[in-house]
Amino acid sequence: MLNCRDCPLHAHDVFVPFSEEDFEATQMLKVGEMQIEAGTPLLAEGARAPQLFTVREGMGLRYKSLPSGERQVINFIFPGDFLGLQAAVMGEIQYSVEATTDMKLCVFDRASLWKLFRISPERGYDLTWMAAVDEYMVAEALTAVGQQDATGRVAWGLLRLYNRAASVALVRKKDGAAPLPFRQQDLADALGLSLVHTNKTLTRLRDNGIADWSKGWLRILDREKIIEMAGADGAQPLNRPFM
Amino acid sequence: MLNCRDCPLHAHDVFVPFSEEDFEATQMLKVGEMQIEAGTPLLAEGARAPQLFTVREGMGLRYKSLPSGERQVINFIFPGDFLGLQAAVMGEIQYSVEATTDMKLCVFDRASLWKLFRISPERGYDLTWMAAVDEYMVAEALTAVGQQDATGRVAWGLLRLYNRAASVALVRKKDGAAPLPFRQQDLADALGLSLVHTNKTLTRLRDNGIADWSKGWLRILDREKIIEMAGADGAQPLNRPFM
DNA sequence: CGGTTGTTTGACGCCCTTCAACGAGCGTGG
DNA sequence: CCACGCTCGTTGAAGGGCGTCAAACAACCG
Numbered sequence: 220m221l222n223c224r225d226c227p228l229h230a231h232d233v234f235v236p237f238s239e240e241d242f243e244a245t246q247m248l249k250v251g252e253m254q255i256e257a258g259t260p261l262l263a264e265g266a267r268a269p270q271l272f273t274v275r276e277g278m279g280l281r282y283k284s285l286p287s288g289e290r291q292v293i294n295f296i297f298p299g300d301f302l303g304l305q306a307a308v309m310g311e312i313q314y315s316v317e318a319t320t321d322m323k324l325c326v327f328d329r330a331s332l333w334k335l336f337r338i339s340p341e342r343g344y345d346l347t348w349m350a351a352v353d354e355y356m357v358a359e360a361l362t363a364v365g366q367q368d369a370t371g372r373v374a375w376g377l378l379r380l381y382n383r384a385a386s387v388a389l390v391r392k393k394d395g396a397a398p399l400p401f402r403q404q405d406l407a408d409a410l411g412l413s414l415v416h417t418n419k420t421l422t423r424l425r426d427n428g429i430a431d432w433s434k435g436w437l438r439i440l441d442r443e444k445i446i447e448m449a450g451a452d453g454a455q456p457l458n459r460p461f462m
Numbered sequence: 463m464l465n466c467r468d469c470p471l472h473a474h475d476v477f478v479p480f481s482e483e484d485f486e487a488t489q490m491l492k493v494g495e496m497q498i499e500a501g502t503p504l505l506a507e508g509a510r511a512p513q514l515f516t517v518r519e520g521m522g523l524r525y526k527s528l529p530s531g532e533r534q535v536i537n538f539i540f541p542g543d544f545l546g547l548q549a550a551v552m553g554e555i556q557y558s559v560e561a562t563t564d565m566k567l568c569v570f571d572r573a574s575l576w577k578l579f580r581i582s583p584e585r586g587y588d589l590t591w592m593a594a595v596d597e598y599m600v601a602e603a604l605t606a607v608g609q610q611d612a613t614g615r616v617a618w619g620l621l622r623l624y625n626r627a628a629s630v631a632l633v634r635k636k637d638g639a640a641p642l643p644f645r646q647q648d649l650a651d652a653l654g655l656s657l658v659h660t661n662k663t664l665t666r667l668r669d670n671g672i673a674d675w676s677k678g679w680l681r682i683l684d685r686e687k688i689i690e691m692a693g694a695d696g697a698q699p700l701n702r703p704f705m
Numbered sequence: 706c707g708g709t710t711g712t713t714t715g716a717c718g719c720c721c722t723t724c725a726a727c728g729a730g731c732g733t734g735g
Numbered sequence: 736c737c738a739c740g741c742t743c744g745t746t747g748a749a750g751g752g753c754g755t756c757a758a759a760c761a762a763c764c765g
Protein backbone atom coordinates (compact mmCIF):
# COMPACT_ATOMS: atom_id res chain seq x y z
CA MET A 220 0.00 0.00 0.00
CA LEU A 221 1.35 3.36 -1.04
CA ASN A 222 2.62 5.47 1.82
CA CYS A 223 1.04 8.92 1.97
CA ARG A 224 4.55 10.36 1.96
CA ASP A 225 5.10 8.97 -1.50
CA CYS A 226 1.81 10.19 -2.90
CA PRO A 227 2.44 11.79 -6.28
CA LEU A 228 -0.20 14.43 -5.62
CA HIS A 229 2.24 16.31 -3.40
CA ALA A 230 4.08 17.36 -6.54
CA HIS A 231 1.40 19.87 -7.49
CA ASP A 232 1.43 23.47 -6.33
CA VAL A 233 -2.35 23.74 -5.96
CA PHE A 234 -2.19 21.52 -2.93
CA VAL A 235 -1.13 22.85 0.43
CA PRO A 236 1.93 20.92 1.67
CA PHE A 237 1.57 18.36 4.46
CA SER A 238 3.18 18.81 7.82
CA GLU A 239 4.71 15.87 9.63
CA GLU A 240 1.55 15.54 11.70
CA ASP A 241 -0.64 15.69 8.62
CA PHE A 242 1.15 12.67 7.20
CA GLU A 243 0.67 10.69 10.36
CA ALA A 244 -2.98 11.55 10.82
CA THR A 245 -3.82 10.90 7.19
CA GLN A 246 -1.98 7.64 7.09
CA MET A 247 -3.84 6.53 10.19
CA LEU A 248 -7.20 6.99 8.52
CA LYS A 249 -6.25 5.28 5.32
CA VAL A 250 -7.55 1.74 5.13
CA GLY A 251 -6.66 0.71 1.61
CA GLU A 252 -6.58 1.34 -2.07
CA MET A 253 -8.91 0.67 -4.94
CA GLN A 254 -8.85 0.57 -8.68
CA ILE A 255 -11.95 0.83 -10.80
CA GLU A 256 -12.57 0.69 -14.50
CA ALA A 257 -13.97 3.39 -16.71
CA GLY A 258 -17.74 3.48 -16.56
CA THR A 259 -18.03 2.09 -13.07
CA PRO A 260 -20.34 3.80 -10.58
CA LEU A 261 -18.44 4.67 -7.41
CA LEU A 262 -21.13 6.19 -5.24
CA ALA A 263 -24.86 6.05 -5.83
CA GLU A 264 -27.62 8.42 -4.72
CA GLY A 265 -29.44 7.26 -1.62
CA ALA A 266 -26.91 4.58 -0.76
CA ARG A 267 -24.94 4.46 2.45
CA ALA A 268 -21.32 4.16 1.50
CA PRO A 269 -19.04 3.28 4.39
CA GLN A 270 -16.03 4.75 2.67
CA LEU A 271 -14.34 7.95 1.64
CA PHE A 272 -12.08 8.27 -1.37
CA THR A 273 -9.26 10.41 -2.54
CA VAL A 274 -8.72 10.31 -6.27
CA ARG A 275 -5.11 9.59 -7.07
CA GLU A 276 -5.49 9.03 -10.80
CA GLY A 277 -8.30 9.28 -13.30
CA MET A 278 -11.34 11.42 -13.94
CA GLY A 279 -15.02 11.14 -13.29
CA LEU A 280 -18.37 12.85 -12.89
CA ARG A 281 -20.45 13.84 -9.90
CA TYR A 282 -24.12 14.26 -10.75
CA LYS A 283 -27.63 14.41 -9.41
CA SER A 284 -30.60 12.77 -11.15
CA LEU A 285 -34.12 14.11 -11.35
CA PRO A 286 -37.34 12.13 -11.15
CA SER A 287 -37.82 13.00 -14.82
CA GLY A 288 -34.71 11.05 -15.68
CA GLU A 289 -32.46 13.94 -16.52
CA ARG A 290 -29.26 14.61 -14.68
CA GLN A 291 -27.27 17.62 -13.60
CA VAL A 292 -23.52 17.20 -13.55
CA ILE A 293 -22.47 18.99 -10.35
CA ASN A 294 -18.74 18.78 -10.92
CA PHE A 295 -16.08 16.98 -12.82
CA ILE A 296 -13.77 14.80 -10.75
CA PHE A 297 -10.01 15.24 -10.99
CA PRO A 298 -7.03 13.82 -9.12
CA GLY A 299 -6.88 15.22 -5.60
CA ASP A 300 -10.65 15.36 -5.16
CA PHE A 301 -12.04 13.92 -1.97
CA LEU A 302 -15.30 12.00 -2.40
CA GLY A 303 -17.97 11.12 0.12
CA LEU A 304 -17.39 13.83 2.69
CA GLN A 305 -20.92 15.11 2.28
CA ALA A 306 -22.30 11.63 2.71
CA ALA A 307 -20.15 11.08 5.77
CA VAL A 308 -21.30 14.12 7.69
CA MET A 309 -24.86 14.39 6.39
CA GLY A 310 -25.62 10.68 6.63
CA GLU A 311 -26.87 9.99 3.15
CA ILE A 312 -25.46 10.47 -0.29
CA GLN A 313 -27.26 13.05 -2.35
CA TYR A 314 -25.53 12.49 -5.64
CA SER A 315 -23.82 9.84 -7.72
CA VAL A 316 -20.21 9.54 -8.73
CA GLU A 317 -19.08 7.67 -11.80
CA ALA A 318 -15.63 6.96 -13.19
CA THR A 319 -15.11 8.25 -16.71
CA THR A 320 -11.63 6.79 -17.02
CA ASP A 321 -9.94 4.10 -15.02
CA MET A 322 -9.30 5.40 -11.54
CA LYS A 323 -6.93 4.78 -8.67
CA LEU A 324 -8.28 5.73 -5.30
CA CYS A 325 -7.14 5.83 -1.71
CA VAL A 326 -9.79 4.52 0.65
CA PHE A 327 -10.58 5.93 4.08
CA ASP A 328 -12.91 4.66 6.74
CA ARG A 329 -15.98 6.78 7.10
CA ALA A 330 -16.83 5.66 10.61
CA SER A 331 -13.54 6.89 11.98
CA LEU A 332 -13.69 10.24 10.26
CA TRP A 333 -14.81 12.00 13.39
CA LYS A 334 -11.74 10.63 15.13
CA LEU A 335 -9.61 12.61 12.75
CA PHE A 336 -10.90 15.81 14.27
CA ARG A 337 -9.69 14.62 17.64
CA ILE A 338 -6.35 13.22 16.53
CA SER A 339 -5.48 16.16 14.33
CA PRO A 340 -7.32 19.48 14.58
CA GLU A 341 -5.27 20.70 11.62
CA ARG A 342 -6.62 17.96 9.40
CA GLY A 343 -10.10 18.66 10.68
CA TYR A 344 -9.66 22.26 9.68
CA ASP A 345 -8.47 21.11 6.28
CA LEU A 346 -11.63 19.07 5.79
CA THR A 347 -13.75 22.14 6.40
CA TRP A 348 -11.56 24.00 3.96
CA MET A 349 -12.06 21.30 1.35
CA ALA A 350 -15.81 21.37 1.83
CA ALA A 351 -15.77 25.15 1.44
CA VAL A 352 -13.80 24.88 -1.78
CA ASP A 353 -16.35 22.40 -3.10
CA GLU A 354 -19.15 24.79 -2.33
CA TYR A 355 -17.27 27.57 -4.02
CA MET A 356 -16.90 25.55 -7.19
CA VAL A 357 -20.57 24.64 -7.29
CA ALA A 358 -21.53 28.26 -6.68
CA GLU A 359 -19.38 29.33 -9.60
CA ALA A 360 -21.12 26.78 -11.79
CA LEU A 361 -24.50 28.02 -10.64
CA THR A 362 -23.48 31.55 -11.57
CA ALA A 363 -22.40 30.50 -15.03
CA VAL A 364 -25.49 28.40 -15.68
CA GLY A 365 -27.85 30.98 -14.23
CA GLN A 366 -26.48 34.14 -15.82
CA GLN A 367 -24.63 33.30 -19.01
CA ASP A 368 -25.85 32.39 -22.46
CA ALA A 369 -24.76 29.21 -24.21
CA THR A 370 -21.51 30.66 -25.53
CA GLY A 371 -20.53 32.01 -22.15
CA ARG A 372 -21.37 28.76 -20.42
CA VAL A 373 -19.40 26.58 -22.78
CA ALA A 374 -16.45 28.97 -22.61
CA TRP A 375 -16.65 28.90 -18.83
CA GLY A 376 -16.89 25.12 -18.75
CA LEU A 377 -13.92 24.56 -21.02
CA LEU A 378 -11.80 27.08 -19.15
CA ARG A 379 -12.63 25.50 -15.82
CA LEU A 380 -11.84 22.04 -17.12
CA TYR A 381 -8.59 23.18 -18.64
CA ASN A 382 -7.44 24.96 -15.51
CA ARG A 383 -8.29 22.02 -13.34
CA ALA A 384 -6.37 19.68 -15.61
CA ALA A 385 -3.43 22.06 -15.67
CA SER A 386 -3.36 22.32 -11.90
CA VAL A 387 -2.58 18.63 -11.62
CA ALA A 388 -0.06 18.66 -14.47
CA LEU A 389 -2.18 16.85 -17.01
CA VAL A 390 -1.37 19.24 -19.81
CA ARG A 391 0.61 17.80 -22.70
CA LYS A 392 3.91 19.64 -23.19
CA LYS A 393 4.21 19.64 -26.95
CA ASP A 394 1.00 21.58 -27.67
CA GLY A 395 -0.48 22.55 -24.32
CA ALA A 396 -3.48 20.27 -24.75
CA ALA A 397 -5.36 18.86 -21.78
CA PRO A 398 -6.93 15.39 -21.82
CA LEU A 399 -10.71 15.54 -21.66
CA PRO A 400 -12.19 12.07 -21.71
CA PHE A 401 -15.78 13.24 -21.30
CA ARG A 402 -18.59 13.19 -23.81
CA GLN A 403 -20.24 16.35 -25.12
CA GLN A 404 -23.35 15.10 -23.38
CA ASP A 405 -21.52 15.34 -20.05
CA LEU A 406 -20.62 18.96 -20.64
CA ALA A 407 -24.18 19.67 -21.79
CA ASP A 408 -25.54 18.16 -18.58
CA ALA A 409 -23.13 20.25 -16.55
CA LEU A 410 -24.13 23.48 -18.26
CA GLY A 411 -27.86 22.94 -18.54
CA LEU A 412 -27.77 22.94 -22.34
CA SER A 413 -28.98 20.47 -24.92
CA LEU A 414 -26.46 18.19 -26.56
CA VAL A 415 -27.15 19.66 -29.97
CA HIS A 416 -26.67 23.24 -28.93
CA THR A 417 -23.55 22.38 -26.97
CA ASN A 418 -22.13 20.77 -30.04
CA LYS A 419 -22.89 23.77 -32.23
CA THR A 420 -21.36 26.12 -29.69
CA LEU A 421 -18.21 24.00 -29.48
CA THR A 422 -17.95 24.08 -33.24
CA ARG A 423 -18.24 27.85 -33.25
CA LEU A 424 -15.53 28.22 -30.61
CA ARG A 425 -13.31 25.96 -32.69
CA ASP A 426 -13.95 27.85 -35.93
CA ASN A 427 -13.33 31.18 -34.23
CA GLY A 428 -9.99 30.06 -32.87
CA ILE A 429 -11.01 30.28 -29.22
CA ALA A 430 -10.76 26.70 -28.04
CA ASP A 431 -10.56 23.31 -29.67
CA TRP A 432 -11.89 20.21 -27.94
CA SER A 433 -11.72 17.21 -30.22
CA LYS A 434 -10.58 13.60 -30.01
CA GLY A 435 -10.48 13.83 -26.24
CA TRP A 436 -8.02 16.72 -26.01
CA LEU A 437 -8.70 20.35 -25.23
CA ARG A 438 -6.57 23.25 -26.37
CA ILE A 439 -7.16 26.87 -25.38
CA LEU A 440 -6.29 28.87 -28.48
CA ASP A 441 -7.10 32.38 -27.26
CA ARG A 442 -6.83 32.60 -23.51
CA GLU A 443 -7.65 36.30 -23.22
CA LYS A 444 -10.76 35.90 -25.26
CA ILE A 445 -12.12 32.84 -23.56
CA ILE A 446 -11.62 34.37 -20.12
CA GLU A 447 -13.64 37.34 -21.24
CA MET A 448 -16.35 35.16 -22.75
CA ALA A 449 -16.51 33.05 -19.61
CA GLY A 450 -17.19 36.12 -17.51
CA ALA A 451 -14.31 35.05 -15.30
CA ASP A 452 -11.22 36.63 -13.92
CA GLY A 453 -8.07 34.89 -15.05
CA ALA A 454 -7.43 33.45 -11.61
CA GLN A 455 -6.10 29.94 -11.34
CA PRO A 456 -7.81 27.38 -9.12
CA LEU A 457 -7.40 28.30 -5.49
CA ASN A 458 -4.86 26.57 -3.31
CA ARG A 459 -6.43 23.94 -1.14
CA PRO A 460 -5.55 20.98 1.01
CA PHE A 461 -6.22 17.40 0.05
CA MET A 462 -6.61 14.20 1.94
CA MET B 463 -24.65 39.90 25.51
CA LEU B 464 -26.95 36.96 24.98
CA ASN B 465 -25.63 33.72 26.38
CA CYS B 466 -25.50 30.91 23.84
CA ARG B 467 -27.57 28.81 26.20
CA ASP B 468 -30.44 31.25 25.84
CA CYS B 469 -30.27 31.42 22.06
CA PRO B 470 -33.79 31.10 20.68
CA LEU B 471 -32.52 29.08 17.73
CA HIS B 472 -32.26 25.99 19.95
CA ALA B 473 -36.04 25.80 19.87
CA HIS B 474 -36.10 24.52 16.29
CA ASP B 475 -35.95 20.85 15.44
CA VAL B 476 -33.82 21.32 12.33
CA PHE B 477 -30.86 22.15 14.49
CA VAL B 478 -28.86 19.46 16.20
CA PRO B 479 -28.89 20.03 19.97
CA PHE B 480 -25.79 21.37 21.71
CA SER B 481 -23.85 19.35 24.25
CA GLU B 482 -22.43 20.98 27.32
CA GLU B 483 -19.07 21.22 25.61
CA ASP B 484 -20.62 22.72 22.50
CA PHE B 485 -22.01 25.57 24.56
CA GLU B 486 -18.67 26.27 26.13
CA ALA B 487 -16.68 26.17 22.94
CA THR B 488 -19.17 28.29 21.05
CA GLN B 489 -19.42 30.86 23.78
CA MET B 490 -15.66 31.11 23.84
CA LEU B 491 -15.50 32.07 20.18
CA LYS B 492 -18.28 34.60 20.37
CA VAL B 493 -17.01 38.15 20.53
CA GLY B 494 -20.16 40.19 20.27
CA GLU B 495 -23.46 40.98 18.65
CA MET B 496 -24.56 43.17 15.85
CA GLN B 497 -27.72 44.65 14.44
CA ILE B 498 -28.02 45.90 10.93
CA GLU B 499 -30.79 47.54 8.99
CA ALA B 500 -32.57 46.25 5.94
CA GLY B 501 -30.60 46.96 2.78
CA THR B 502 -27.19 46.99 4.43
CA PRO B 503 -24.35 45.04 2.84
CA LEU B 504 -22.84 42.62 5.36
CA LEU B 505 -20.01 41.06 3.39
CA ALA B 506 -18.62 42.25 0.08
CA GLU B 507 -16.87 40.32 -2.68
CA GLY B 508 -13.12 40.63 -2.56
CA ALA B 509 -13.05 42.15 0.90
CA ARG B 510 -11.28 40.59 3.87
CA ALA B 511 -13.80 40.41 6.64
CA PRO B 512 -12.29 39.61 10.02
CA GLN B 513 -15.56 38.25 11.32
CA LEU B 514 -17.99 35.39 11.15
CA PHE B 515 -21.69 35.72 11.75
CA THR B 516 -24.56 33.58 12.86
CA VAL B 517 -27.93 34.96 11.87
CA ARG B 518 -30.23 35.08 14.86
CA GLU B 519 -33.05 37.05 13.27
CA GLY B 520 -33.83 38.41 9.84
CA MET B 521 -33.35 37.42 6.24
CA GLY B 522 -30.92 38.24 3.50
CA LEU B 523 -29.30 37.31 0.22
CA ARG B 524 -25.99 35.77 -0.71
CA TYR B 525 -24.98 36.54 -4.28
CA LYS B 526 -22.15 36.71 -6.76
CA SER B 527 -21.78 39.48 -9.33
CA LEU B 528 -20.50 39.14 -12.85
CA PRO B 529 -18.29 41.57 -14.73
CA SER B 530 -21.32 42.29 -16.92
CA GLY B 531 -23.15 43.66 -13.91
CA GLU B 532 -25.61 40.86 -13.45
CA ARG B 533 -25.80 38.86 -10.28
CA GLN B 534 -26.56 35.28 -9.30
CA VAL B 535 -28.28 34.80 -5.99
CA ILE B 536 -26.53 31.77 -4.51
CA ASN B 537 -28.80 31.32 -1.53
CA PHE B 538 -31.31 33.06 0.63
CA ILE B 539 -30.21 33.70 4.20
CA PHE B 540 -32.37 32.56 7.10
CA PRO B 541 -31.96 32.47 10.87
CA GLY B 542 -29.39 29.88 11.85
CA ASP B 543 -27.19 30.44 8.81
CA PHE B 544 -23.48 30.85 9.43
CA LEU B 545 -21.81 33.46 7.25
CA GLY B 546 -18.19 33.90 6.33
CA LEU B 547 -16.91 30.37 6.82
CA GLN B 548 -15.79 30.17 3.20
CA ALA B 549 -13.96 33.46 3.51
CA ALA B 550 -12.33 32.33 6.73
CA VAL B 551 -10.83 29.13 5.39
CA MET B 552 -10.22 30.18 1.80
CA GLY B 553 -8.83 33.59 2.63
CA GLU B 554 -10.98 35.79 0.47
CA ILE B 555 -14.68 36.33 0.11
CA GLN B 556 -16.09 35.19 -3.17
CA TYR B 557 -19.59 36.53 -2.81
CA SER B 558 -21.58 39.31 -1.19
CA VAL B 559 -24.17 39.15 1.55
CA GLU B 560 -26.88 41.73 1.97
CA ALA B 561 -29.57 42.13 4.60
CA THR B 562 -33.08 42.15 3.16
CA THR B 563 -34.74 42.80 6.49
CA ASP B 564 -33.29 44.10 9.72
CA MET B 565 -30.98 41.47 11.14
CA LYS B 566 -29.60 40.43 14.49
CA LEU B 567 -26.30 38.61 14.33
CA CYS B 568 -23.87 36.95 16.65
CA VAL B 569 -20.27 37.82 15.85
CA PHE B 570 -17.32 35.44 16.03
CA ASP B 571 -13.67 36.11 15.60
CA ARG B 572 -12.30 34.75 12.37
CA ALA B 573 -8.69 34.65 13.45
CA SER B 574 -9.44 32.29 16.29
CA LEU B 575 -11.57 29.94 14.22
CA TRP B 576 -8.76 27.45 13.86
CA LYS B 577 -8.50 27.35 17.63
CA LEU B 578 -12.00 25.97 17.74
CA PHE B 579 -10.80 22.81 16.09
CA ARG B 580 -8.31 22.34 18.87
CA ILE B 581 -10.58 23.28 21.74
CA SER B 582 -13.52 21.25 20.51
CA PRO B 583 -13.16 18.58 17.84
CA GLU B 584 -16.93 18.13 17.93
CA ARG B 585 -17.51 21.73 16.95
CA GLY B 586 -14.89 21.42 14.27
CA TYR B 587 -16.75 18.45 12.91
CA ASP B 588 -19.93 20.49 12.99
CA LEU B 589 -18.33 23.21 10.92
CA THR B 590 -17.45 20.69 8.23
CA TRP B 591 -21.00 19.44 8.42
CA MET B 592 -22.33 22.96 7.97
CA ALA B 593 -20.10 23.56 5.00
CA ALA B 594 -21.31 20.29 3.47
CA VAL B 595 -24.93 21.31 3.95
CA ASP B 596 -24.21 24.60 2.22
CA GLU B 597 -22.73 22.79 -0.72
CA TYR B 598 -25.70 20.49 -0.85
CA MET B 599 -28.09 23.40 -1.03
CA VAL B 600 -26.16 25.10 -3.79
CA ALA B 601 -25.98 21.83 -5.71
CA GLU B 602 -29.75 21.47 -5.48
CA ALA B 603 -30.15 24.98 -6.83
CA LEU B 604 -27.78 24.20 -9.68
CA THR B 605 -29.86 21.14 -10.52
CA ALA B 606 -33.07 23.13 -10.58
CA VAL B 607 -31.61 25.96 -12.65
CA GLY B 608 -29.82 23.62 -15.03
CA GLN B 609 -32.53 21.07 -15.69
CA GLN B 610 -35.95 22.61 -15.09
CA ASP B 611 -38.04 25.00 -17.14
CA ALA B 612 -39.33 28.26 -15.71
CA THR B 613 -42.37 26.72 -14.05
CA GLY B 614 -40.31 24.02 -12.39
CA ARG B 615 -37.72 26.47 -11.20
CA VAL B 616 -40.19 28.87 -9.67
CA ALA B 617 -42.05 26.00 -8.02
CA TRP B 618 -38.75 24.70 -6.68
CA GLY B 619 -37.71 28.13 -5.43
CA LEU B 620 -40.96 28.80 -3.62
CA LEU B 621 -41.00 25.37 -2.06
CA ARG B 622 -37.44 25.73 -0.84
CA LEU B 623 -38.15 29.15 0.61
CA TYR B 624 -41.29 27.95 2.31
CA ASN B 625 -39.63 24.93 3.84
CA ARG B 626 -36.72 26.95 5.09
CA ALA B 627 -39.04 29.48 6.68
CA ALA B 628 -41.09 26.70 8.23
CA SER B 629 -38.01 25.03 9.67
CA VAL B 630 -37.35 28.08 11.82
CA ALA B 631 -40.99 28.55 12.79
CA LEU B 632 -41.67 31.61 10.69
CA VAL B 633 -44.97 30.32 9.36
CA ARG B 634 -48.05 32.25 10.43
CA LYS B 635 -50.49 30.04 12.30
CA LYS B 636 -53.80 31.36 11.07
CA ASP B 637 -53.27 30.63 7.37
CA GLY B 638 -49.94 28.83 7.08
CA ALA B 639 -48.30 31.72 5.26
CA ALA B 640 -44.55 32.31 5.40
CA PRO B 641 -43.03 35.79 5.35
CA LEU B 642 -41.07 36.45 2.19
CA PRO B 643 -39.60 39.92 2.22
CA PHE B 644 -37.74 39.52 -1.07
CA ARG B 645 -38.46 41.12 -4.43
CA GLN B 646 -39.43 39.15 -7.49
CA GLN B 647 -36.13 40.33 -8.94
CA ASP B 648 -34.30 38.45 -6.18
CA LEU B 649 -36.06 35.22 -7.01
CA ALA B 650 -35.43 35.80 -10.71
CA ASP B 651 -31.72 36.27 -10.02
CA ALA B 652 -31.68 33.08 -7.99
CA LEU B 653 -33.34 31.04 -10.71
CA GLY B 654 -31.62 32.48 -13.75
CA LEU B 655 -34.86 33.88 -15.18
CA SER B 656 -35.85 37.34 -16.30
CA LEU B 657 -37.96 39.41 -13.98
CA VAL B 658 -40.82 39.53 -16.46
CA HIS B 659 -41.02 35.81 -16.95
CA THR B 660 -40.70 35.16 -13.23
CA ASN B 661 -43.64 37.46 -12.66
CA LYS B 662 -45.77 35.74 -15.28
CA THR B 663 -44.93 32.33 -13.87
CA LEU B 664 -45.82 33.44 -10.35
CA THR B 665 -49.14 34.72 -11.65
CA ARG B 666 -49.84 31.40 -13.30
CA LEU B 667 -49.04 29.46 -10.12
CA ARG B 668 -51.38 31.76 -8.24
CA ASP B 669 -54.22 31.43 -10.76
CA ASN B 670 -53.84 27.66 -10.82
CA GLY B 671 -54.10 27.40 -7.06
CA ILE B 672 -50.57 26.08 -6.55
CA ALA B 673 -48.89 28.80 -4.53
CA ASP B 674 -49.61 32.41 -3.75
CA TRP B 675 -46.80 34.84 -3.03
CA SER B 676 -48.12 38.37 -2.67
CA LYS B 677 -47.69 41.28 -0.29
CA GLY B 678 -44.64 39.64 1.21
CA TRP B 679 -46.32 36.40 2.28
CA LEU B 680 -46.13 32.99 0.66
CA ARG B 681 -48.82 30.34 0.93
CA ILE B 682 -48.49 26.87 -0.53
CA LEU B 683 -51.96 26.01 -1.78
CA ASP B 684 -51.33 22.57 -3.29
CA ARG B 685 -48.36 20.91 -1.65
CA GLU B 686 -48.54 17.65 -3.62
CA LYS B 687 -48.64 19.49 -6.91
CA ILE B 688 -45.83 21.92 -6.20
CA ILE B 689 -43.55 19.13 -5.01
CA GLU B 690 -44.15 17.33 -8.26
CA MET B 691 -43.60 20.47 -10.31
CA ALA B 692 -40.41 21.23 -8.41
CA GLY B 693 -39.00 17.84 -9.29
CA ALA B 694 -38.31 17.30 -5.61
CA ASP B 695 -39.04 14.68 -3.06
CA GLY B 696 -41.16 15.99 -0.21
CA ALA B 697 -38.26 15.82 2.22
CA GLN B 698 -37.89 18.59 4.75
CA PRO B 699 -34.60 20.44 5.13
CA LEU B 700 -31.95 18.17 6.58
CA ASN B 701 -30.98 18.34 10.21
CA ARG B 702 -27.81 20.24 10.73
CA PRO B 703 -25.77 21.90 13.42
CA PHE B 704 -25.43 25.64 13.83
CA MET B 705 -22.93 27.89 15.43
C1' DC C 706 -19.40 -6.27 -41.69
C1' DG C 707 -23.41 -5.10 -38.78
C1' DG C 708 -24.14 -2.96 -34.21
C1' DT C 709 -23.27 0.48 -30.93
C1' DT C 710 -21.83 4.90 -29.23
C1' DG C 711 -20.67 9.60 -29.96
C1' DT C 712 -20.36 13.67 -33.11
C1' DT C 713 -22.22 16.67 -36.59
C1' DT C 714 -25.62 19.20 -39.30
C1' DG C 715 -30.20 21.06 -40.87
C1' DA C 716 -35.08 22.40 -40.17
C1' DC C 717 -38.68 24.02 -37.32
C1' DG C 718 -40.99 26.02 -33.52
C1' DC C 719 -41.61 27.55 -28.86
C1' DC C 720 -40.15 29.23 -24.41
C1' DC C 721 -38.15 32.91 -22.65
C1' DT C 722 -35.86 37.51 -23.13
C1' DT C 723 -36.23 42.18 -24.25
C1' DC C 724 -38.64 46.41 -24.86
C1' DA C 725 -42.21 49.31 -23.40
C1' DA C 726 -45.77 51.15 -20.73
C1' DC C 727 -48.94 51.45 -16.95
C1' DG C 728 -50.56 50.83 -12.14
C1' DA C 729 -50.02 50.53 -7.11
C1' DG C 730 -47.98 51.80 -2.87
C1' DC C 731 -45.37 54.92 -0.16
C1' DG C 732 -42.53 58.45 1.67
C1' DT C 733 -41.23 63.38 0.98
C1' DG C 734 -42.01 68.11 0.39
C1' DG C 735 -44.68 72.01 -0.89
C1' DC D 736 -53.88 67.72 1.53
C1' DC D 737 -52.31 66.78 -2.89
C1' DA D 738 -48.34 66.53 -6.09
C1' DC D 739 -44.29 64.30 -7.10
C1' DG D 740 -40.76 60.80 -7.48
C1' DC D 741 -39.21 56.30 -6.63
C1' DT D 742 -39.59 51.36 -6.23
C1' DC D 743 -41.89 47.27 -7.27
C1' DG D 744 -45.49 44.59 -9.53
C1' DT D 745 -48.13 43.70 -13.73
C1' DT D 746 -49.26 43.15 -18.57
C1' DG D 747 -48.80 43.12 -23.78
C1' DA D 748 -46.15 42.60 -28.04
C1' DA D 749 -42.32 41.11 -30.75
C1' DG D 750 -38.19 38.65 -31.76
C1' DG D 751 -34.55 35.33 -31.15
C1' DG D 752 -31.82 31.84 -28.72
C1' DC D 753 -32.12 27.39 -27.74
C1' DG D 754 -34.69 22.90 -27.52
C1' DT D 755 -36.55 19.11 -30.12
C1' DC D 756 -36.82 16.11 -34.04
C1' DA D 757 -34.48 13.73 -37.55
C1' DA D 758 -30.87 11.81 -40.10
C1' DA D 759 -26.25 11.16 -41.64
C1' DC D 760 -21.42 10.44 -40.50
C1' DA D 761 -17.35 8.63 -37.96
C1' DA D 762 -15.03 5.53 -34.93
C1' DC D 763 -14.64 1.44 -32.61
C1' DC D 764 -15.48 -3.47 -31.70
C1' DG D 765 -16.71 -8.26 -31.64
